[in-house]
Amino acid sequence: MIFREVEDRDLIAKARRGDVEAFNLLVSRWERRIFNYLLRLLANREDALDVSQEVFLKAYQNLPKLDAVEKFAGWLFRIAHNEAFSLLRRKRPETELPPGLDLSGVRPAETGARLLPLELSLAVESALKLLNDDQRDAVLLKIYQGFKFDEMAEILGCPVSTVKSRLYTALELLKAALAPSVLRGES
Amino acid sequence: MSGTSMGCENYDWKSYVLGEMNSPGRREAEAHAALCPNCREELATLRLTLDTLSTLREEEIPRRIAFVSDQIFEPRWYSRAFRAVWSPNFAAACVIAGAILVHAFARPASNDQIQAQVEAAVTKAVANVEAENAEHIDRVVRSYDSRNSDIYKEVSGLVRQ
Numbered sequence: 417m418i419f420r421e422v423e424d425r426d427l428i429a430k431a432r433r434g435d436v437e438a439f440n441l442l443v444s445r446w447e448r449r450i451f452n453y454l455l456r457l458l459a460n461r462e463d464a465l466d467v468s469q470e471v472f473l474k475a476y477q478n479l480p481k482l483d484a485v486e487k488f489a490g491w492l493f494r495i496a497h498n499e500a501f502s503l504l505r506r507k508r509p510e511t512e513l514p515p516g517l518d519l520s521g522v523r524p525a526e527t528g529a530r531l532l533p534l535e536l537s538l539a540v541e542s543a544l545k546l547l548n549d550d551q552r553d554a555v556l557l558k559i560y561q562g563f564k565f566d567e568m569a570e571i572l573g574c575p576v577s578t579v580k581s582r583l584y585t586a587l588e589l590l591k592a593a594l595a596p597s598v599l600r601g602e603s
Numbered sequence: 604m605s606g607t608s609m610g611c612e613n614y615d616w617k618s619y620v621l622g623e624m625n626s627p628g629r630r631e632a633e634a635h636a637a638l639c640p641n642c643r644e645e646l647a648t649l650r651l652t653l654d655t656l657s658t659l660r661e662e663e664i665p666r667r668i669a670f671v672s673d674q675i676f677e678p679r680w681y682s683r684a685f686r687a688v689w690s691p692n693f694a695a696a697c698v699i700a701g702a703i704l705v706h707a708f709a710r711p712a713s714n715d716q717i718q719a720q721v722e723a724a725v726t727k728a729v730a731n732v733e734a735e736n737a738e739h740i741d742r743v744v745r746s747y748d749s750r751n752s753d754i755y756k757e758v759s760g761l762v763r764q
Contacts, residue, residue: 444667448661451668452661452662456659461665465665469668536658541659559656560656564623583617584617587617587652591649
């Protein structure tokens, strides 16, 4: 991991000096993570692809403005977050789910049967869609991308307390949506 | 909860399972959970939720992101050349230059030049007419001589008879 970080740092430095191939290599390293983050956030494959393209184009154009090379990951995800929310605001401002949604009717395993991996995966996807955009964003950055609270605060442009509040609320909702089904499946 | 110095509400189990708690805090929380069934259950439920969430696999990207050196970012050579020189000032200069060239090649001739051209044309026409007349006279003379020669031969023959 350290070796990888050093390599990324070197590539970023080269890309900032105008080395296009170095940036191309960075794209190939980060495109899957960015795409999956956007896929879960936008819940639309084509939108995720289009926004991924925009993210790397903006990253290339703004790379000279990157303050600290070691913050490249957070900086890249901040671009992705901004682009995604810009699209979400344009496309579906009227469909955003209110926080504190009642989950009693949408638990995925009412049957009590053990879930197959694919079913479990679908249940997780459904559960993530129950969250509002901010809560889902927090879950994606923390649980799937492994950022620390302070890094998330920089990416999302809000205080750490807000990050924790969104994430904790999301975890309560996910706990209610997922834990009973899993427990029934194991019993 | 018994046997600990702090109540359950003081332990942030979400921070614990998310890896945001420092080492002393973790040790203290674990010591509390060892003695508190409620906190153990809360911890187990949170871990189970995170484990379930982790079953969502990353997907392969359907098509790779276009690199900055790809064609879509690179204009063709004629586009680059066009963009390099094209501007409103350049366009205006082209129009003015074209107008100057057209004027230079298509402007009307002066009176002296017209007069000279007319005189040259008349001279050429006169020369052509004179040449044609000379040729016609020559043909007539040759025909006249030929007929005289024939008549002379005919008359000579009659005289000898």
